[in-house]
Amino acid sequence: MSKLVTIGEAADITGLSAKMIRHYEVNGLVPKAVRSEAQYRLYNSQQLKLLGVIKQAKRLGFSLSQIRALSNLWQNPNRASSEVKSLAEEHLQEIDAKISELKQMKKSLQEMADNCNDDEHSHCSILDGLDHV
Structure with a gap:
Protein backbone atom coordinates (compact mmCIF):
# COMPACT_ATOMS: atom_id res chain seq x y z
CA MET A 1 0.00 0.00 0.00
CA SER A 2 1.79 3.12 -1.20
CA LYS A 3 -1.08 5.58 -1.01
CA LEU A 4 -1.82 7.65 2.03
CA VAL A 5 -4.99 6.93 3.97
CA THR A 6 -7.08 9.07 6.30
CA ILE A 7 -7.37 8.32 9.98
CA GLY A 8 -10.80 6.80 9.36
CA GLU A 9 -9.38 4.46 6.75
CA ALA A 10 -6.41 3.69 9.03
CA ALA A 11 -8.89 2.80 11.78
CA ASP A 12 -10.77 0.47 9.42
CA ILE A 13 -7.54 -1.18 8.23
CA THR A 14 -5.97 -1.65 11.67
CA GLY A 15 -9.06 -2.27 13.77
CA LEU A 16 -8.04 0.55 16.11
CA SER A 17 -10.30 3.50 16.79
CA ALA A 18 -9.38 6.89 15.40
CA LYS A 19 -9.17 8.08 19.01
CA MET A 20 -6.56 5.41 19.85
CA ILE A 21 -4.57 6.23 16.71
CA ARG A 22 -4.48 9.90 17.72
CA HIS A 23 -3.52 8.84 21.26
CA TYR A 24 -0.61 6.76 19.98
CA GLU A 25 0.50 9.61 17.73
CA VAL A 26 0.31 12.22 20.52
CA ASN A 27 2.29 9.90 22.82
CA GLY A 28 5.02 9.44 20.21
CA LEU A 29 4.40 5.76 19.49
CA VAL A 30 3.64 6.54 15.85
CA PRO A 31 5.38 9.27 13.87
CA LYS A 32 3.17 12.31 13.31
CA ALA A 33 0.99 11.92 10.28
CA VAL A 34 1.36 14.29 7.37
CA ARG A 35 -1.62 16.56 6.88
CA SER A 36 -3.71 17.11 3.80
CA GLU A 37 -4.57 20.62 2.62
CA ALA A 38 -7.77 20.28 4.66
CA GLN A 39 -5.60 19.29 7.68
CA TYR A 40 -6.73 15.64 7.72
CA ARG A 41 -4.18 13.21 9.09
CA LEU A 42 -2.76 10.93 6.40
CA TYR A 43 -0.95 7.67 7.19
CA ASN A 44 1.43 5.65 5.04
CA SER A 45 1.88 1.89 4.89
CA GLN A 46 4.79 1.92 7.37
CA GLN A 47 2.66 3.76 9.93
CA LEU A 48 -0.18 1.29 9.38
CA LYS A 49 2.19 -1.63 9.98
CA LEU A 50 3.46 0.06 13.14
CA LEU A 51 -0.12 0.56 14.33
CA GLY A 52 -0.62 -3.18 13.82
CA VAL A 53 2.46 -3.92 15.93
CA ILE A 54 1.19 -1.58 18.64
CA LYS A 55 -2.26 -3.19 18.59
CA GLN A 56 -0.78 -6.68 18.95
CA ALA A 57 1.57 -5.56 21.75
CA LYS A 58 -1.39 -3.99 23.57
CA ARG A 59 -3.38 -7.22 23.10
CA LEU A 60 -0.49 -9.10 24.72
CA GLY A 61 -0.70 -6.78 27.72
CA PHE A 62 2.47 -4.76 27.28
CA SER A 63 2.43 -1.42 29.13
CA LEU A 64 2.55 1.89 27.27
CA SER A 65 6.24 2.33 28.12
CA GLN A 66 7.00 -1.22 26.95
CA ILE A 67 5.04 -0.60 23.75
CA ARG A 68 7.05 2.57 23.21
CA ALA A 69 10.27 0.59 23.58
CA LEU A 70 8.98 -2.15 21.23
CA SER A 71 7.86 0.49 18.74
CA ASN A 72 11.29 2.10 18.79
CA LEU A 73 12.97 -1.28 18.35
CA TRP A 74 10.60 -2.26 15.51
CA GLN A 75 11.52 0.95 13.68
CA ASN A 76 15.26 0.46 14.21
CA PRO A 77 16.78 -1.83 11.57
CA ASN A 78 20.00 -1.99 13.62
CA ARG A 79 18.26 -3.32 16.74
CA ALA A 80 19.57 -6.33 18.58
CA SER A 81 17.03 -9.13 18.92
Whole structure:
Protein backbone atom coordinates (compact mmCIF):
# COMPACT_ATOMS: atom_id res chain seq x y z
CA MET A 1 0.00 0.00 0.00
CA SER A 2 1.79 3.12 -1.20
CA LYS A 3 -1.08 5.58 -1.01
CA LEU A 4 -1.82 7.65 2.03
CA VAL A 5 -4.99 6.93 3.97
CA THR A 6 -7.08 9.07 6.30
CA ILE A 7 -7.37 8.32 9.98
CA GLY A 8 -10.80 6.80 9.36
CA GLU A 9 -9.38 4.46 6.75
CA ALA A 10 -6.41 3.69 9.03
CA ALA A 11 -8.89 2.80 11.78
CA ASP A 12 -10.77 0.47 9.42
CA ILE A 13 -7.54 -1.18 8.23
CA THR A 14 -5.97 -1.65 11.67
CA GLY A 15 -9.06 -2.27 13.77
CA LEU A 16 -8.04 0.55 16.11
CA SER A 17 -10.30 3.50 16.79
CA ALA A 18 -9.38 6.89 15.40
CA LYS A 19 -9.17 8.08 19.01
CA MET A 20 -6.56 5.41 19.85
CA ILE A 21 -4.57 6.23 16.71
CA ARG A 22 -4.48 9.90 17.72
CA HIS A 23 -3.52 8.84 21.26
CA TYR A 24 -0.61 6.76 19.98
CA GLU A 25 0.50 9.61 17.73
CA VAL A 26 0.31 12.22 20.52
CA ASN A 27 2.29 9.90 22.82
CA GLY A 28 5.02 9.44 20.21
CA LEU A 29 4.40 5.76 19.49
CA VAL A 30 3.64 6.54 15.85
CA PRO A 31 5.38 9.27 13.87
CA LYS A 32 3.17 12.31 13.31
CA ALA A 33 0.99 11.92 10.28
CA VAL A 34 1.36 14.29 7.37
CA ARG A 35 -1.62 16.56 6.88
CA SER A 36 -3.71 17.11 3.80
CA GLU A 37 -4.57 20.62 2.62
CA ALA A 38 -7.77 20.28 4.66
CA GLN A 39 -5.60 19.29 7.68
CA TYR A 40 -6.73 15.64 7.72
CA ARG A 41 -4.18 13.21 9.09
CA LEU A 42 -2.76 10.93 6.40
CA TYR A 43 -0.95 7.67 7.19
CA ASN A 44 1.43 5.65 5.04
CA SER A 45 1.88 1.89 4.89
CA GLN A 46 4.79 1.92 7.37
CA GLN A 47 2.66 3.76 9.93
CA LEU A 48 -0.18 1.29 9.38
CA LYS A 49 2.19 -1.63 9.98
CA LEU A 50 3.46 0.06 13.14
CA LEU A 51 -0.12 0.56 14.33
CA GLY A 52 -0.62 -3.18 13.82
CA VAL A 53 2.46 -3.92 15.93
CA ILE A 54 1.19 -1.58 18.64
CA LYS A 55 -2.26 -3.19 18.59
CA GLN A 56 -0.78 -6.68 18.95
CA ALA A 57 1.57 -5.56 21.75
CA LYS A 58 -1.39 -3.99 23.57
CA ARG A 59 -3.38 -7.22 23.10
CA LEU A 60 -0.49 -9.10 24.72
CA GLY A 61 -0.70 -6.78 27.72
CA PHE A 62 2.47 -4.76 27.28
CA SER A 63 2.43 -1.42 29.13
CA LEU A 64 2.55 1.89 27.27
CA SER A 65 6.24 2.33 28.12
CA GLN A 66 7.00 -1.22 26.95
CA ILE A 67 5.04 -0.60 23.75
CA ARG A 68 7.05 2.57 23.21
CA ALA A 69 10.27 0.59 23.58
CA LEU A 70 8.98 -2.15 21.23
CA SER A 71 7.86 0.49 18.74
CA ASN A 72 11.29 2.10 18.79
CA LEU A 73 12.97 -1.28 18.35
CA TRP A 74 10.60 -2.26 15.51
CA GLN A 75 11.52 0.95 13.68
CA ASN A 76 15.26 0.46 14.21
CA PRO A 77 16.78 -1.83 11.57
CA ASN A 78 20.00 -1.99 13.62
CA ARG A 79 18.26 -3.32 16.74
CA ALA A 80 19.57 -6.33 18.58
CA SER A 81 17.03 -9.13 18.92
CA SER A 82 18.34 -9.61 22.46
CA GLU A 83 16.80 -6.25 23.41
CA VAL A 84 13.42 -7.37 22.11
CA LYS A 85 13.69 -10.71 23.86
CA SER A 86 14.64 -8.99 27.11
CA LEU A 87 11.46 -6.89 26.95
CA ALA A 88 9.38 -9.97 26.21
CA GLU A 89 10.93 -11.94 29.07
CA GLU A 90 10.39 -9.04 31.48
CA HIS A 91 6.74 -8.98 30.46
CA LEU A 92 6.48 -12.75 30.86
CA GLN A 93 7.69 -12.39 34.45
CA GLU A 94 5.02 -9.74 35.04
CA ILE A 95 2.38 -12.07 33.58
CA ASP A 96 3.56 -14.93 35.81
CA ALA A 97 3.30 -12.65 38.86
CA LYS A 98 -0.22 -11.61 37.85
CA ILE A 99 -1.23 -15.25 37.32
CA SER A 100 0.09 -16.11 40.77
CA GLU A 101 -1.80 -13.19 42.30
CA LEU A 102 -5.00 -14.18 40.47
CA LYS A 103 -4.67 -17.78 41.66
CA GLN A 104 -4.35 -16.56 45.24
CA MET A 105 -7.36 -14.28 44.78
CA LYS A 106 -9.38 -17.17 43.38
CA LYS A 107 -8.36 -19.44 46.25
CA SER A 108 -9.34 -16.86 48.87
CA LEU A 109 -12.65 -16.07 47.23
CA GLN A 110 -13.42 -19.75 46.73
CA GLU A 111 -12.79 -20.41 50.43
CA MET A 112 -15.14 -17.57 51.38
CA ALA A 113 -17.82 -18.81 48.97
CA ASP A 114 -17.45 -22.40 50.21
CA ASN A 115 -18.02 -21.20 53.78
CA CYS A 116 -21.16 -19.27 52.84
CA ASN A 117 -24.34 -20.78 54.27
CA ASP A 118 -26.31 -19.53 51.27
CA ASP A 119 -29.47 -19.06 53.31
CA GLU A 120 -31.81 -16.32 54.53
CA HIS A 121 -29.74 -15.41 57.60
CA SER A 122 -27.89 -12.11 57.74
CA HIS A 123 -24.54 -13.64 58.70
CA CYS A 124 -22.32 -13.79 55.63
CA SER A 125 -18.92 -15.46 55.67
CA ILE A 126 -17.99 -13.70 52.43
CA LEU A 127 -18.55 -10.26 53.95
CA ASP A 128 -16.75 -11.42 57.09
CA GLY A 129 -13.81 -12.42 54.91
CA LEU A 130 -13.76 -9.00 53.31
CA ASP A 131 -13.90 -7.29 56.68
CA HIS A 132 -10.28 -8.04 57.64
CA VAL A 133 -8.24 -4.89 57.96
